[in-house]
Amino acid sequence: VPTLDTAWTVRWIRRSAEVLATNRAALNTLDRDIGDGDHGENMDRGFQAVLPKLEGLADETTPGAVLKLVATTLISTVGGAAGPLYGTAFLKAAGAVGSAESLDAAALVALMTAARDGIVLRGKAEEGDKTMIDAWSPAVNAAASAQAAGSGVAAVLHAAADAAEQGAQAAEPLVARKGRASYLGERAIGHRDPGSQSTALLLRAGADVALV
Ligand code: ADP
Ligand code: MG
Ligand code: MG
DSSP states (O other), X not given: OOOEEHHHHHHHHHHHHHHHHHTHHHHHHHHHHHSOSOHHHHHHHXXXXXXXXXXXXXXXXXXXXXXXXXXXXXXXHTOTTHHHHHHHXXXXXXXXXXXXXXXXXHHHHHHHHHHHHHHHHHHOOOTTSSSTHHHHHHHHHHHHHHHHTTOOHHHHHHHHHHHHHHHHHHTTTSOOOSSGGGGGGGGGTTOOOHHHHHHXXXXXXXXXXXXX
């Protein structure tokens, strides 16, 4: 049964950095429409700061140690709303996988569930508040369903990425109840939440590097 190892975790973070750099302007544009225009900049800065630290990892490191490194780096470099939220997500994800050397589908679901729960704990958003939770929660639900149906890690990752993209799109018609977009009232309607979009990109990155 294929599992996800430290090498996958590193590939996920590298691919995320690459995709966030490519989407920096697009995420800024989304955030310009219903926020302050910096979400692409924030995410790109944070993930670029992680890259050199990945080079210094010991050979015997674990997925959890990589996730923790991402967490501390995002917390110290991203700022704004997304820094502490994604930082907490990666920190809780690290805690959920502990010192395991590889992750099976159940561990992967635990990782994503802990990430989502960490964001909720920190930001108090519910599904439907038009935040990144609107991408994370459907992703977690789809991942859990796929795992319960016997899917392996790659299929669980793809199910999560698909659901995150659908969730980001499904939240477009909503009014925001958390974050800067909540100040706009009905003017947020019809716009995609930038954090939902970055979450969809991160989860797609994880799926894309599932098999090499
Ligand atoms: P800032 O709003 O401080 O400029 P960013 O632009 O980097 O921070 O991130 C904005 C994103 O953060 C939003 O698109 C939304 O998805 C997410 N966000 C904001 N507040 C919350 C919250 N309370 N809970 C969950 N996500 C939130
Ligand atoms: Mg912003
Ligand atoms: Mg800002």
